[in-house]
Amino acid sequence: xxxxxxxxxxxxxxxxxxxxxxxPCAQKVRIVLAEKVIPYETRDxxxxxxxxxxxxxxxxxxxxxVPTLVDGxxxxxxxxxxxxxxxxxxxxxxxxxPDAPHLxxxxxxxxxxxxxxxxxSCGALQWPLAMRPRLLEMDRDEALAxxxxxxxxxxxxxxxxxxxxGLDAPDVRNAVGxxxxxxxxxxxxxxxxxWLIGDHLSLAxxxxxxxxxxxxxxxxxxxxxxxxxxxxxWIERLQGRDSWKxxxxxxxxxxxxxxxxxxxxxxxxxIQTHMAYTGAS
Numbered sequence: 309x310x311x312x313x314x315x316x317x318x319x320x321x322x323x324x325x326x327x328x329x330x331x332p333c334a335q336k337v338r339i340v341l342a343e344k345v346i347p348y349e350t351r352d353x354x355x356x357x358x359x360x361x362x363x364x365x366x367x368x369x370x371x372x373x374v375p376t377l378v379d380g381x382x383x384x385x386x387x388x389x390x391x392x393x394x395x396x397x398x399x400x401x402x403x404x405x406p407d408a409p410h411l412x413x414x415x416x417x418x419x420x421x422x423x424x425x426x427x428x429s430c431g432a433l434q435w436p437l438a439m440r441p442r443l444l445e446m447d448r449d450e451a452l453a454x455x456x457x458x459x460x461x462x463x464x465x466x467x468x469x470x471x472x473x474g475l476d477a478p479d480v481r482n483a484v485g486x487x488x489x490x491x492x493x494x495x496x497x498x499x500x501x502x503w504l505i506g507d508h509l510s511l512a513x514x515x516x517x518x519x520x521x522x523x524x525x526x527x528x529x530x531x532x533x534x535x536x537x538x539x540x541x542w543i544e545r546l547q548g549r550d551s552w553k554x555x556x557x558x559x560x561x562x563x564x565x566x567x568x569x570x571x572x573x574x575x576x577x578x579i580q581t582h583m584a585y586t587g588a589s
Contacts, residue, residue: 323348326368326376328355329559330438332430332518333387334375338555339514340391344402356442361457372459388419391511404514406506414505418512422519426490428466429483430519433579435467436474437526437571443471475578484531484582487519491532491539498538502545509549517546521556525565526572528579 325341327334327350341348353359353374360372369376369385377384379397384390395404405412443451455471458464469477494516497504504512520543523529532539546552560568 322380324378325350326353326365326374326378327351328353328374330434331355331374332427332522333373335518335521335556336515337375337377337387337390337394339517339551340394340404340511342551342554343404343509343514343549344394344398344400346394346398356439358454358457361454361459366459370459372457388423388515391515395511404509404511406508406510408506411506411510415510415512418504419515421490422515425486426516426519428462429486430522431463432466432470432477432479432483433487434522435470436477436480437575439467440471440474475575480578481582481585484579485586487523487531488583488586490516490519491536494539494542495536498542502542504542513542513546517543517552518556520546525560525568526575527569528572528576531579531583 323341323346325334325337325348327338329335329352353365355374359365360369360374365376366372368378368383371385373385375387375390377390377393379393384393391404405415443454446454451471452468455464455467458467466479469479494504501507503509504516523531524543547557
C-alpha cells in the first residue's frame with residue numbers, strides 16, 4: 309500500500325482506494341482526493357493480470373472494476389458516485405460543485421456522458437495497448453477463459469472483440485468518433501470560460517480530465533492540439549494544478565512515459581485512419 313498523507317501532520321488515512329494508476333476512473337477519484345486534501349492510502353489492483361476478477365476483490369466490488377473506495381465502514385463503488393460522495397462527506401474549504409441547482413445538473417450531464425460514452429471509448433483505445441499484450445502471451449483458450457470471467461456482458465464481449473482484432477476492432481473506430489465529438493463539444497462550452505461549468509474547476513472538469521491523460525500518455529494530442537485551442541488551454545490549466553501533479557503525473561516516471569509514448573506512436577497511424585473515417589481533420 310502507498311500512503312498519501314495530504315492532511316495535517318499526524319493525520320492517519322482512514323480511506324483506502326483500490327486503485328490502478330492507468331485507470332481513468334481511479335485517476336479522477338485521486339484528483340478529487342488531492343483537490344480536497346484528504347489523506348488516503350492506495351491498494352493497487354493488477355488489471356492486466358485480472359486481479360480484479362479474484363474472489364477477494366469481487367467480494368469488495370461485485371462488478372470487478374476499479375476503483376473501490378473504503379471509508380471506514382463504508383464501501384463505495386462507481387467512480388462518479390465516489391467523487392460526489394467525497395465532495396459531500398468532506399466539505400472542508402474546497403467545494404467542487406457550484407451552489408446553483410441547474411449547474412449541478414450540468415455536472416451530472418457530463419458525468420453521464422463520461423460513464424455512458426467516453427469511458428467505454430477510452431477502454432476501447434487503451435485495452436489493445438495495455439491489456440491485450442499480456443493475454444496474447446497466453447494460450448488462446450486460457451486468455452479467453454480469463455475474459456469470460458468479466459462480470460458485465462458488454463465489457464466481456466468488447467474485450468473478446470479487442471482481443472481478436474486489436475485496434476482494427478469496430479469499437480476502436482467508434483471510440484475515436486466519440487472522442488472527436490466530445491472535443492468539439494468542449495470547444496464550444498469553453499468559448500467564454502476557463503472551465504466546463506461555471507467559473508471554477510468542478511467535478512465536470514475532473515471526471516473528463518483523465519480521458520485526456522490517455523491522449524497525452526500515448527502522444528495522441530493531434531486529436532485536438534492544432535484545431536481546438538480552448539480545449540488545449542483547458543488541459544494545460546489542469547496539468548498546472550497541484551492535484552494533477554500529485555494524482556497523475558507522480559504515477560508516471562520517465563521510463564513509463566517513454567514506454568507509453570513508444571507504443572502510442574506505433575498505434576497512431578491506425579488512430580489517424582479511424583479519424584479520417586469519422587471526418588475529423
